[in-house]
Amino acid sequence: MKRQVQGFSLIEVLIAIAILGVASLALLSFFSSANFYSSTGKSTQEADLVAQSVLEEVDSCKTLTDIDSQLMAATGSAWTLVKKKNKQMTLSKKVTLNGCDYQARVLFDYDYDTTDSEGNQVESKYNNYEQPKLQEIYSANNAVIVESDQLQAAVSHFYYKNPSVNKSTIENGLSRDIVIDIQNDTEQEGIYRIDVSYRYSYNGSEFSAVVKKQKAEKETLENIYILYNLLHDNALTDSVEVNLGDLSIDEAKQLKYYFICQKGDAAPAAGYKIMLSGSGNFLQPVYYTNGASLSAGSFQTDFVTHEKQERIAGVTVDVYEASETNYSEDNRIVRLQSSKGA
Numbered sequence: 001m002k003r004q005v006q007g008f009s010l011i012e013v014l015i016a017i018a019i020l021g022v023a024s025l026a027l028l029s030f031f032s033s034a035n036f037y038s039s040t041g042k043s044t045q046e047a048d049l050v051a052q053s054v055l056e057e058v059d060s061c062k063t064l065t066d067i068d069s070q071l072m073a074a075t076g077s078a079w080t081l082v083k084k085k086n087k088q089m090t091l092s093k094k095v096t097l098n099g100c101d102y103q104a105r106v107l108f109d110y111d112y113d114t115t116d117s118e119g120n121q122v123e124s125k126y127n128n129y130e131q132p133k134l135q136e137i138y139s140a141n142n143a144v145i146v147e148s149d150q151l152q153a154a155v156s157h158f159y160y161k162n163p164s165v166n167k168s169t170i171e172n173g174l175s176r177d178i179v180i181d182i183q184n185d186t187e188q189e190g191i192y193r194i195d196v197s198y199r200y201s202y203n204g205s206e207f208s209a210v211v212k213k214q215k216a217e218k219e220t221l222e223n224i225y226i227l228y229n230l231l232h233d234n235a236l237t238d239s240v241e242v243n244l245g246d247l248s249i250d251e252a253k254q255l256k257y258y259f260i261c262q263k264g265d266a267a268p269a270a271g272y273k274i275m276l277s278g279s280g281n282f283l284q285p286v287y288y289t290n291g292a293s294l295s296a297g298s299f300q301t302d303f304v305t306h307e308k309q310e311r312i313a314g315v316t317v318d319v320y321e322a323s324e325t326n327y328s329e330d331n332r333i334v335r336l337q338s339s340k341g342a
Contacts, residue, residue: 047319047333050095054104054317055336087111101322109314141222145196147229150209154200157207175201176231183245192216225258237275244280252284259289315340
């Protein structure tokens with residue numbers, strides 16, 4: 001009771017104040033740290049949402065080539081090309097979320113390494129495969145000739161002339177020349193007239209069936225595609241006659257011919273060839289075929305080329321503060337990694 005009447009001594013009060021001060025500093029530090037981590041966590045969470053939205057935008061492009069056409073080439077695109085070399089491309093974009101600005105940088109790496117089942121780094125081979133590449137044939141630079149019902153017309157013609165012979169016998173006994181006639185048009189200057197026909201022969205008689213007649217501008221015509229069928233499954237040769245009339249050597253050299261045998265019930269027999277003949281400067285152009293080599297003239301045996309193509313890329317999305325210029329790991333807020341196939 002005496003202690004209560006006298007109160008606390010000065011020393012006791014000072015000690016109590018000191019203890020309270022230490023405790024207050026600890027509590028203040030705790031709440032400050034909690035507030036800092038709460039703010040940092042919120043920023044990281046928002047940056048993660050930014051990275052995911054950017055990755056979804058990249059994934060919306062069906063192919064790698066669409067990235068250039070849809071992200072980069074689009075009018076008013078928010079994307080900027082930062083760098084493109086050595087099988088890598090970096091794009092950047094400003095993204096705003098909840099009033100905060102961020103900078104997203106996307107790296108497309110076409111030479112990245114993958115991992116095996118044990119987690120070891122394995123060199124990626126996806127972009128080293130060669131893929132077949134077929135040229136676009138329907139354009140202003142090309143004339144396209146496609147076989148249709150010429151064989152049926154020829155069989156009907158010869159059957160009418162030889163009613164005692166069944167049609168299958170006539171068809172098996174036919175021979176055929178593919179005739180390509182290109183002349184300068186007599187009515188319009190700077191125009192070629194292209195006539196393609198099949199000349200059938202049976203038992204000493206001939207029948208000509210038109211495949212296509214068309215005109216083309218000299219300045220734009222570069223390629224002539226002939227899509228034909230084998231006359232017989234076991235045919236060893238097809239005869240092609242090219243008549244270039246009054247075309248000069250230089251004009252003839254500008255033309256390329258593609259003889260494309262259409263897929264049938266059977267592949268061409270081993271040793272199948274195209275026998276080439278003609279008039280004018282018919283040996284000047286280059287001839288392409290997906291069969292064996294021609295017997296005359298310049299030629300290439302491969303119509304379908306094979307090229308290496310970027311088929312898959314590693315995609316890395318890094319998010320920074322909008323004003324950041326030092327793109328180091330320390331300054332990065334969030335990183336997401338994925339891949340994108342062709």
